[in-house]
Amino acid sequence: MDNHVTPPNSLVSVRNLSFSRGTTKIFDNISLDFERGKITAIMGPSGTGKTTLLKLIGGQLYPDQGTISVDGENVHQLRRTELYNLRKRLGMLFQSGALLTDMNVYDNVAFPLREHTHLSESMIRTLVLMKLQAVGLRGARNLMPNELSGGMARRIALARAIALDPMMILYDEPFTGQDPISMGILVHLIKSLNTTLGLTSIIVSHDVHDTSAIADYIYVLSGGKIIGQGTPDEIKQSESEWVQQFMTGAADGPVHFHYPAKDYVDDLLSSGKRY
Amino acid sequence: MPAFLEYLGHSTRISFTKLGRASYFLVQILAGIFSLLARPRLLLKQLYSVGVLSFLIITISGLFVGMVLSLQGYYTLSDFGAEESLGVMVAASLVRELGPVVSGLLFAGRAGSALTAEIGLMKATEQLSGMEMMAIDPIRRIITPRFVAGLISMPLLAALFSAVGIIGGQMVGCGLLGVDEGAFWSQMQSGIDFKDDIINGVIKSLVFGFVSSWIALFEGYDAIPTSEGVSRATTRTVVNSAFSILGLDFILTALMFGEH
Numbered sequence: 348m349d350n351h352v353t354p355p356n357s358l359v360s361v362r363n364l365s366f367s368r369g370t371t372k373i374f375d376n377i378s379l380d381f382e383r384g385k386i387t388a389i390m391g392p393s394g395t396g397k398t399t400l401l402k403l404i405g406g407q408l409y410p411d412q413g414t415i416s417v418d419g420e421n422v423h424q425l426r427r428t429e430l431y432n433l434r435k436r437l438g439m440l441f442q443s444g445a446l447l448t449d450m451n452v453y454d455n456v457a458f459p460l461r462e463h464t465h466l467s468e469s470m471i472r473t474l475v476l477m478k479l480q481a482v483g484l485r486g487a488r489n490l491m492p493n494e495l496s497g498g499m500a501r502r503i504a505l506a507r508a509i510a511l512d513p514m515m516i517l518y519d520e521p522f523t524g525q526d527p528i529s530m531g532i533l534v535h536l537i538k539s540l541n542t543t544l545g546l547t548s549i550i551v552s553h554d555v556h557d558t559s560a561i562a563d564y565i566y567v568l569s570g571g572k573i574i575g576q577g578t579p580d581e582i583k584q585s586e587s588e589w590v591q592q593f594m595t596g597a598a599d600g601p602v603h604f605h606y607p608a609k610d611y612v613d614d615l616l617s618s619g620k621r622y
Numbered sequence: 623m624p625a626f627l628e629y630l631g632h633s634t635r636i637s638f639t640k641l642g643r644a645s646y647f648l649v650q651i652l653a654g655i656f657s658l659l660a661r662p663r664l665l666l667k668q669l670y671s672v673g674v675l676s677f678l679i680i681t682i683s684g685l686f687v688g689m690v691l692s693l694q695g696y697y698t699l700s701d702f703g704a705e706e707s708l709g710v711m712v713a714a715s716l717v718r719e720l721g722p723v724v725s726g727l728l729f730a731g732r733a734g735s736a737l738t739a740e741i742g743l744m745k746a747t748e749q750l751s752g753m754e755m756m757a758i759d760p761i762r763r764i765i766t767p768r769f770v771a772g773l774i775s776m777p778l779l780a781a782l783f784s785a786v787g788i789i790g791g792q793m794v795g796c797g798l799l800g801v802d803e804g805a806f807w808s809q810m811q812s813g814i815d816f817k818d819d820i821i822n823g824v825i826k827s828l829v830f831g832f833v834s835s836w837i838a839l840f841e842g843y844d845a846i847p848t849s850e851g852v853s854r855a856t857t858r859t860v861v862n863s864a865f866s867i868l869g870l871d872f873i874l875t876a877l878m879f880g881e882h
Contacts, residue, residue, distance in 0.1 A: 402751075405754075405755050407751065407754060407755070431757040431759075432757070434754075434755055434756070434757035435756075435757045437755065439752070439755040441748045441751070441752055442748075443747055443748050445747065445748040445749050445751065445752030446749075447749055447753075448744075448747070448749070458756070458758075459756045459757075459758070462756070462758050462763070463757065463758075504752075507756075
């Protein structure tokens with residue numbers, strides 16, 4: 348039952364996606380669209396499978412049902428080499444940065460260039476320095492990953508993600524665990540890279556404030572369903588109590604403070620047998 | 623009783639699925655060997671960390687094992703007045719058995735555990751998954767070079783172990799216990815057969831290198847990506863490699879030397 352019409356400008360379209368891990372349904376028949384040239388955010392509380400969605404888009408996981416197409420290609424029907432060719436056009440920024448710990452910053456950014464192109468070392472040097480300049484860390488090129496702060500590691504990873512000039516970048520929780528300054532830098536970088544490089548960005552985040560500052564469109568996910576979508580302003584004015592609780596961060600609401608449990612008094616007075 | 627049967631069935635199934643994953647993993651590793659030939663640098667780096675860094679432990683252990691063999695052998699052989707056979711006894715034990723087996727066990731402890739921990743941590747820190755998203759196959763780029771390095775290093779390390787062991791045996795036998803040096807070497811020369819002893823020893827060490835590299839890399843790649851998961855995987859590597867080496871040693875020995 349596909350009641351979604353794919354907008355003409357959609358780079359990634361997810362149709363009737365279902366995915367479960369064991370008996371837990373992570374996604375239950377959801378459809379989303381990610382427009383070209385836009386920053387689309389996927390928000391929701393931790394554990395709603397936001398990162399899983401990125402892995403599904405990147406073809407690292409297979410859905411139980413439904414299709415995901417990226418730039419007109421059905422990701423999960425591609426052969427391995429075609430999938431790898433598609434991935435060359437995608438950049439992904441992992442939460443940890445996922446830098447290779449046995450190489451310095453320079454070699455990390457040069458890594459995809461050396462693996463996928465036959466460029467000369469002097470050409471690679473130029474490209475690497477340009478990418479590092481774009482994230483403001485040209486001076487850090489000789490540092491090893493363990494010498495970087497979390498924010499710097501993410502910026503280096505971003506430089507690496509744009510090394511092959513992708514058409515789209517997937518950001519996995521880019522703002523988590525950042526101090527206000529690195530946060531500001533990252534927010535600015537994501538926005539400016541998207542504009543200057545003509546990228547399409549998908550941000551997975553639970554950071555309401557900063558994400559809605561740069562996103563063009565937001566999907567709010569919870570319990571495997573889309574419970575709200577629209578521009579940041581529309582989301583803020585959403586009538587859904589759930590969306591309101593998420594956006595304002597209230598401790599109790601449709602999402603209860605307490606994890607489901609039996610009655611408190613009964614529990615305290617019971618024999619204490621383990622269940 | 624039904625619970626026990628259920629448990630038995632469940633764990634059997636888990637073991638077999640793991641074996642299946644490991645076999646598929648091996649196929650993927652082997653498929654990458656061809657493309658590795660085009661990039662010898664990747665292999666050289668791993669030969670250094672898997673092979674060269676195991677030099678010290680292999681040399682020292684080999685020396686002591688050879689010295690002890692000589693000491694123990696001398697006391698038994700001298701009862702029969704056959705001290706002159708000490709050379710052949712030391713060399714045969716080392717080349718046929720102790721060289722491949724003990725260096726295999728040391729290799730699993732030194733290089734195997736390091737490989738598992740390295741791969742497991744790369745998985746835990748999303749480096750492998752990051753590579754996949756950069757359209758770089760982590761098995762070809764990371765796993766295959768380490769596997770081939772293990773395969774090449776193991777026979778060389780076993781040969782080093784035996785050679786140093788023989789020198790240790792000679793030092794103790796001829797230097798300390800007064801066995802005639804000429805008899806020591808000449809008996810060894812006539813008693814050790816190139817095909818039966820040396821080649822068979824090399825075959826053993828190749829098999830052990832193959833198995834322990836495979837186990838180490840698979841355990842790392844299959845590890846649960848948490849600190850506890852990686853630590854368990856490292857332990858499993860050492861335990862499973864030791865069992866496999868000792869078990870295979872029995873089988874190989876029976877096949878190789880059974881007809882004599």
